Amino acid sequence: MKVMRVTVKIQGRVQAVGFRHFTLKTALRLGLTGWVRNLPDGGVEAVAEGTREQLDEWLAVLQEGPPASRVEGMSIHRQPADGSFDRFEVRF
Template sequence: MARMVALVKGRVQGVGYRAFAQQKALELGLSGYAENLPDGRVEVVAEGPREVLELFLHHLRQGPRLARVEGVEVSWGEETGLKGFHTY
C-alpha cells in the first residue's frame, strides 16, 4: 500500500476536475481527497496499491473533457490510513 500526492496544473479548476478525480478514485477503490489550491492547481492525495495508484495517475494526467492538464508533479510515500475519497 502506498500514498501518492499529485499536484495538477493547467485548466483544472472550475471544469469538474475534482469530481472526475473522485469518481475515478472510487471506481478504483482508492481513498484520499482532491482539493483546489489558491495558486490554481489541484492537489490529489490517494492511497491504495501502488499499481492501482499508477493507473489513477494515468487518468489524472488526462482529466475530464473540459480540463487541460499541463503537468502533474507526483510524490510517493507510505499510506496513512485515509478513509473514503472526498473533495474540498
C-alpha cells in the first residue's frame, strides 16, 4: 500500500483540553508515524504518515476531538511520504 503524508492544522478550543495526547493516542492506535504540537496562535499542528485509509480515519477522529475540545476548522495538506519518522510523538 502506498504511504502518504498529511499535515493538518486544527483551530478552535484545542489547547489545554488533552488534544495533543488524544492525537498521539489515535495515531498510535492506527499505526501512524509523525508528530503533534501546540502552535503559538492557539491551534494544534500535526504531521502523520500512513496509508490513505489510516490517515482518513485519523483525520475523521481529529475532527471530533476529545470531549473538552471544540474543533472549529482544519486545514489539510497531503503530500508524498518521505519516511522520515519512526514513531509518533508530541513535540514541544
